[in-house]
Amino acid sequence: MFSEKGLKANCFMWSIFFRILLQKYGFCLQRHVVWQQFGLFSVIFEHMKIKILFFFLYSAIAFGQDIRSIQLFNPQTNDETPVIGFSEVLILRFDDLSNSSAVYRYTIRHMDRYWKDDGLFFTEIATGSLNGQIDQMQYSFNTLQPYTHYTLTFPNDKMRPKISGNFELIVYKDSQSNPLFTRRFSMMEDGAIVGVNLNRTTDARRPEVNQRVEVQALGNSSALMQNTNSVSLTVVQNNNWNVAVYDKRPSSTLGNKLLFQQMDLSFPGNNEFYYFDNKNLSYAFDMVAGAETVENVNYTYLHPVWAFPLNYQYQPDVSGAYYFRRNDLGIERDADREADYSWVHFALDSERTEQDIHVLGGFNDFVATPENKMVYDENLKKYIAKIYLKQGFYNYILATKNTDGSLNFGKVNGNFWQTENLYQAYLYYKPFGRNYDGLLGYGEFRTPVR
Template sequence: MKQRILSLIFLLTYPTIVLSQVAEELNPPNFIKTITFKSNTTQGQLPILKLGESLKLEFDALTGNEEDFYYIIEHFNFDWTPSTLVKSEYLKGLDNQRILTYENSFNTYQIYSHYTLNIPNTQTRALLKSGNYMISIYDDYDEMMFSRKFMIYEDLTNVGVKVKRSRDVKFIAEKQSVDLVITTDNNMNLNNPLETIKTVIIQNNNLNTAISDLKPQYTLGNELIYRYDTESAFWAGNEYTFFENKDVRAANIGIQFIELKELYNNYLYTNISRKNRPYTYNPDINGNFLITVLDRDNPDVEADYVMVHFSLLHNELKDKDIYVYGNFNAFMIEPITKMEYNPEAKRYETIMKLKQGFYNYKYVAVDKVTGVIDEGAISGNFWETENNYKVLVYYKDLGARYDRLIGFGEATSVNISN
């Protein structure tokens, strides 16, 4: 009897436990590559769209079998727990539909199929609410292949963003701080903003390092002001290292030499630690990537895949692992980006299969016990580094059932001030 009661309690509480879980992105298996979001001006970045704008997701499947894939779209709260909205409240039409648009690669060593999903489409006609979303891609066997987050905002507030040097003297040379001013017009009253307003600050499109849920410090008329000393400070990092292999048959930027085996192999110049070296400005695209190919009309299906050889001259770290890090895999730490130490060459090495293009990357150290990422362990942290900051403003009024995303602001540290 006691066992039955315990089982009943578990069954009653289990749905609550599931609903409270925080959603995490899932990276794809090795045969799915080059997941990108596109808009009119950008590719591969974290998609933050205005309500009513279209979303375009693209990816490659390297099996050559013209696989069938399906998509599901879900709505989430500010903290990435599932919202209480039913699907018909935030989605007009249907999801769980097959992705119909795909093309096979042309004149490439690596055979692949390139898939394109546009939202809205004839089945999924509109996304109706602002807030956080997750799009998940499934195969024919209902197994999730990967998932990606995106956001939709309503332009109801003005979000002023300024980047400052850290106000903490101990880290003034290594950190950057973000100040915010959220302004509403007279037609929108924010009730009890200390409880109903939530913010997220994102550096270089990397959700892993985002700072969230800062409270406004001051209210001045219709302005909410955030000027924290330490709570809104990020490690400044360093400019990303990069390479370009749009010409697969010739060494280009960052590539020392090439070799043709089953696929082309690109051997990058060996990188060194920049942590204890002076800062040098070197324009980058803040960890992003761009698919490009020389003398071809359609990079989506005419760009080839290349085995890219990374190497880092560094003494072996006993308590940490080294990974290649960038937006090419949504800044995730996973086995394919882990580097192995070569004691004969005294350097870390790894090989990754990447589509032709322009890539930003850097090396990070991950504690073997805690899993904590130290982004500055190899590259260093310098206050002069050019970084991009995006700010999202969420509002959940008293009695409301979901977090509206009511404002979006953006700034770079090019004009950083004290």
């Protein structure tokens, strides 16, 4: 009915039309696509109309999800953990794939130790304006996917938290009640030195639990030791708030130390993260089986991974983090505006399971969504997923979703006590007369289990 040339000339109009199609039928269409070419995953279409249809389906996804590649990190340590003192700053970065010069704004709100809104007024938590504008932006250069890159340095002169604790950074366009995205961060007092240690453990009632955390907090004032009931500890694994133990009270004291040595301060070790590196989109690189560019769209095909049971195998990782990079023939480019986007194809060799499987990591904040849900291909006997990602180095893990909506990070990958994990201890303090949970200290532990 339409020529391929004519369709391409009306790309934007058709992308809107097929966006609607995708929302209604896209999931069903994906289930009938057969991927297999030279042992790699690639889409094979025998009819030109089908090829054009899926070209625009891909475009629709890109246009329909404009905000991508969100990062909030500490530039002083180049750390993916957004915890800072009052003299430090965080950097927020994200891309707008609409390639516009839209005005985005931000605000903050204070949260309690459970990451629930504690209802404090803005004037109680910060100085400056209630809303700020993200005014640092630059357009992409030399990329197939055009985008606008936004940067915010925070806190700043326009808005600065004045109390410690947990915060939510809210980014929006028209109304903060309709945010584009939110990110967690914490402001830390210099009230305690927090040390973390890790041991192997066994629990017959919970065989998946095999790593036990111990925490010592050295307070800077005698008032802390006199108000131990006002102190609570939260421990998180790998910046993944799905795997956390909340609100532990000191089990004992030793001089001016608070000790947290509870047996239930324990975690599943899970397994080392999978990873891939597609900093060069022209060649197969680390854990990349193949790469191609078709009709000005990049595709990255990863080697399939295998499900547990497997023996533990040590593999260094970055605890679920991700770093954008572009390297062309040994030349390192400015990843902020020169890193391109690619459809990354994930694959898991496995029999079908009743539970949903999701591709998760720091890059999507460990949040399970329809976009990162894997679909089973009966012909290939594999779970497959494709996600539109900015090129770089990524850690990821495969998680199953339980009937109650919680996530299991060990069923596919396995649980091993030897696994290296990042454990992060948040020490909160809410003495009598204070109406919020302040963050007294923070500590972390990255080394192997002894």
